[in-house]
Amino acid sequence: MSGQTQEERNAIVRKKMMDLKNVKVQALPKDSPWLRPVRITFVQDEKPKNWDVSRIHDSVAIIVYNTTRKKLVFVRQFRPAAYYSTLPEKHQSVDTKQYPPEAGLTLELCAGIIDKNLPLIEIARDELKEEIGYEAPASAFEKIITYTDIAATTGRHTHFYVEVTDDMHIHPGGGDESEGELIEVVEMSIPEVIDYISSGNVQSPAGFLFGVMWFLSKKKDRYT
Numbered sequence: 322m323s324g325q326t327q328e329e330r331n332a333i334v335r336k337k338m339m340d341l342k343n344v345k346v347q348a349l350p351k352d353s354p355w356l357r358p359v360r361i362t363f364v365q366d367e368k369p370k371n372w373d374v375s376r377i378h379d380s381v382a383i384i385v386y387n388t389t390r391k392k393l394v395f396v397r398q399f400r401p402a403a404y405y406s407t408l409p410e411k412h413q414s415v416d417t418k419q420y421p422p423e424a425g426l427t428l429e430l431c432a433g434i435i436d437k438n439l440p441l442i443e444i445a446r447d448e449l450k451e452e453i454g455y456e457a458p459a460s461a462f463e464k465i466i467t468y469t470d471i472a473a474t475t476g477r478h479t480h481f482y483v484e485v486t487d488d489m490h491i492h493p494g495g496g497d498e499s500e501g502e503l504i505e506v507v508e509m510s511i512p513e514v515i516d517y518i519s520s521g522n523v524q525s526p527a528g529f530l531f532g533v534m535w536f537l538s539k540k541k542d543r544y545t
Contacts, residue, residue, distance in 0.1 A: 325493075327506055327508075330493065330494075330495060330506070331397075331505040331506065331507075334495055334503050334504065334505050335505060337503050338398070338399045338422070338426070338503045338505075339399075339422050339423065341399075341417050341422040342417070343414075344414070344415035344417060345412075345413070345414050345415065346405065346408060346411070346412050346413050346415065347412055348412060355377065355378070356375045356376075356377060356474075357375060357376045357377075358373060358374070358375040358376075359373075359374055359375075359376075360372070360373050360374075361373075361374060373473065374473060374474070374475055375473060375474050375475070376474070376475050376476065377470070377474045377475070377476040378434035378435060378436065378476060379434070379435040379476050379477040379478065379479075380432055380433060380434045380435060380476065380477075380478050380479070381432060381433060381435060381441055381444050381445045381448065381478070381479050381480075381481065382429075382430040382431065382432035382478065382479070382480050382481070382528050382532065383430060383431045383432065383445050383448065383449055383462075383480070383481045383482070383483055384430060384465070384480065384481070384482045384483070384532040384533075384535065384536050385430075385431055385449065385453065385455070385483055385485060386482070386483075386484050386485070386536065386540070386543060386544075387484075387485050387486065387487070387508065388484050388485070388486055388543065389486045389487040389488075390487070390508070391510065391511070391543075391544055392508040392509060392510055392511075393508070393509050393511070393514055393533070393536065394431070394453050394455075394485070394506065394507070394508050395428055395429060395430060395431070395506075395507045395508075395509065395529070396428075396429050396430070396431055396432075396452050396453060396504045396505065396506060396507065397426055397427065397428050397429070397504070397505040397507050398426070398427060398429065398502075398503065398504055398505070399422060399425045399426055399427075399503065400425050400426075400427045401425060403424070403425045403426070403427050403524065404420070404422065404424055404425030405425075407420055407424040407425075408420055426524065427524050427525055427526065428507060428517070428524060428525045428529065429525060429526060429528075429529050430480075430528060430529050430532050431448055431449055431452045431453050432448060432452075432528070433447070433448040433451075433452070440459075441464075441479050441481075442459045442462050442464075442481070443459065445462055445481045445483075446458075446459060446462070449483065449485075450492050450494075451492075451494070451496060451497050451502075452494055452495070452496055452502075452504050452506075453494040453504075453506045454490050454491070454492040454493055454494030454495075454506065455485045455489045455490050455491075455492070455494075456489055456491050456492065457483050457485055457489055461483050461484065461485075462481045462482070462483045463481060463482040463483070464479065464480075464481055465480040465481060465482055465532075465535060466479070466480050466531075467479040467480075478528060480528065480531070480532060480535075482535075482536070482540075484543070494506050511537075511544045514533055514537075515537070518530060518533055518534075
């Protein structure tokens, strides 16, 4: 691993993430590999109905607790969907001065899509290494839950919990550069996490909130 501190690596990643140009909102192509939308029509209780749904990739997410320093470890990324939520709902070129890229930054659990024919724990291990730099054995992972989206998207998502130590931080993290990933590694103490989720301004997905609340409820013995 390089001699840079995590703060120095994060600063480099942040600069790259915020170097956003030529942003355009366009119609979704029919051959999108990420979203596969359909319209489901049916008759229920003698009434015709329909529902628009998009199938997405299944995924894994990991609640990571560093026992050496008693901190939860998360990732921060630029998410186009979060950014889009701040934009006018129309197809257009986007002025990044009027709509700063910072609006698309989200705090999340370490996670990744299931795109390999491997056991879920092995995919979780790979994500732990690639995104935040920790090497942990499969035996260290505790499966928490698998759930399915039920609104406008459908996909199955599995959460794991793993405890790590400073000695296990043997990779730089930050994502897979060959795939263009830009990821900041963020460590937060328990008071900092509680302040964040209580702030009323949480820029994080629901899976993050579930993972944090699960940890605070189920693992009190690890941080009190």
